[in-house]
Amino acid sequence: MSRGVIGRTLAVVRELPEELVLPPGALPATTPDPPAPTRDAASVLLVRDGERGLEVFLQRRVLGMAFAGGMTVFPGGGVDPRDADTSVEWAGPPPSWWAGRFGCGEEVARALVCAAVRETFEESGVLLAGPSASEVVADASAYFAERRALERRELSLAAFLAGARLVLRADLLRPWANWVTPVEEPRRYDTRFFTAALPDGQLADGVTSEASDAVWQRPSEAIADWEEGRRLLLPPTWVALADLAELGSVAEALAVEREVDRVIPKLVRDGDVVRVVLP
Structure with missing residues (x-):
């Protein structure tokens, strides 16, 4: 099945290209039995309007990392148990709304939104918070020490938001997708x-211990870099870039209505390569 913009709604499935294979050694010799448990995580497609259209912020993960080393990704990471803290001052759709969009409980939904804000700040220096429910921090560099401590x-x-008297701006986020690591991993x-x-x-910026470089890039150019062997992309990243490439501006990206379905790919050996198969 194909995927494309239908009105303002993106359909659910996009076919992966034949060339999208995982690096040698990516598939373990045996599949864990039972499969390894999943850890909740959040990732943010940070976008801006560039001179030639929509751009997205990308980072190349440091080689040798336990997960996705060397891959080009969006800012993100695993949920910290403290991300579910209900003391966070919150503006925007409540956790119950996010729970409905992501198909999870309210506590998990709260933690996911907080993790999205925290990880974006840690890995890019962009802070989705402000002194009030209608304001956003204009210069997040003033909180560099707190960023490092996070x-x-x-x-x-x-604790960071409370100490800085900042409100988390959940209304600046939009739900996009839900991918689960294959059971073979x-x-x-x-x-x-x-x-x-x-x-x-x-x-x-790319001032994080987890990235070797960072750049703003048009989604179509990032895919072209992957086609030319200059980038390594995981399926969720490739699909997101392909989706973003169909949108012309930040306004379009934020207005598009997403059907967030849980996607669990499968890894299969095809000769000397490992392919990703979508359900």
Whole structure:
């Protein structure tokens, strides 16, 4: 089945290209039995309007990392148990709304939104929070020390926001997708993807221990880099880039209505390569 923009709604399935295979050694010799448990995670497609159209913020993960080393990804990571802290001052759709969109409980939904905000700040320096429910921080660099403390897990998001007197802006996020790591993998994540626009006045950077480089790029150009062997992409990233390439602006990306279905790919050997098969 194909995927495309239908009115303002994106259909559910996009076929993966034949060339999208995993690196040698990506598939373990044996499938864990029982499959490894999944860990909740959040990832954010951070977008802006560039001179030639929509751009997305991408990072190349450091080689040798336990998960997705060397891959080009969006900012994101696993949920911290403290992300479910109910003391976070919150503006926008409540956890119950997010729970309905992502098909999970309200506590998990709250943690996912908080993880999305926290990970985006840790990995890109972009802070989706403000001094009030209608404001956004104009210069997040003032909180660099707190950013480092969050990354080292010395500080929780709730404690950071409370100390800085900031409100989490859940209304700046949009639900995008839900991908689960294949059962063949020894390390698995149940990742919810979000979209968010770069706030006015803020800058995104690659100052994180988990990325070797970072760049703003048009989605179609990122896919072209993958086709030319300059990038390594996992299926969720390739699909998201292909979807974004059909949208012309940040306004379109935030307005599109997503059907968020849980996607659990399967890994299969095809000669010397490992292919990803979608249900």
